[in-house]
Amino acid sequence: MEKVLLIAIPQAEQVEQxxxxxxxxxxxIQPSAYGQSIGQLAGYAVPADAAGTAADELPPTGLLVFCGLRNSHMDRFLQWLRHAGIEIPHKAVLTPTNQHWTVFQLAWELERERRSLNQ
Known part of the structure; x- marks a missing residue:
């Protein structure tokens, strides 16, 4: 099933609607689960990667992770978010690489990518 993981998103109820x-x-995703892998949180039997750098905190706008969405559904969902005025700069698609990362590792990587694009 196509799903989205909502991690520390202030407007979570609107996004869910x-x-x-x-x-x-x-x-x-509850804070108590942040040490699990993104793959586990999406419902797959994927262990967390114990190695790697992790952030100490999450971005204030939270994280949104797309799991198994068709491109057309993802495009439409992103358009609906824009029309609703909901900004979530830290978005990711579940991949074979990031499925092993914890929530904090994913947050760190997304922030690193965001900063490199804004330089």
Whole structure:
């Protein structure tokens, strides 16, 4: 099933409503689960990568992770977020690489990428 992981998103209820309208499953990730791998949080049997750099905190706008979405659904969902005025700069798609990362490792990588693009 296509799903989105909502991690520390201030407007989580609004994002969930948009997801439901698109028949996407919205999964709220609790802070107690941040040490699990993104793959585990998406429902796969994937261990967390114990190695790697991790952030100490998450961005204030949270993280949004797309799991198994078709491109057309992702494009439509992103468009609906824009129209609703919801900004979530830290977004990712579940990949074979990041499925082993913890929430903090993913946050660190997304922030690193954002900073390199803004230089």
């Amino acid at each position: 948009l997801a439901v309208k698109q028949h996407l499953r919205a999964v709220h």
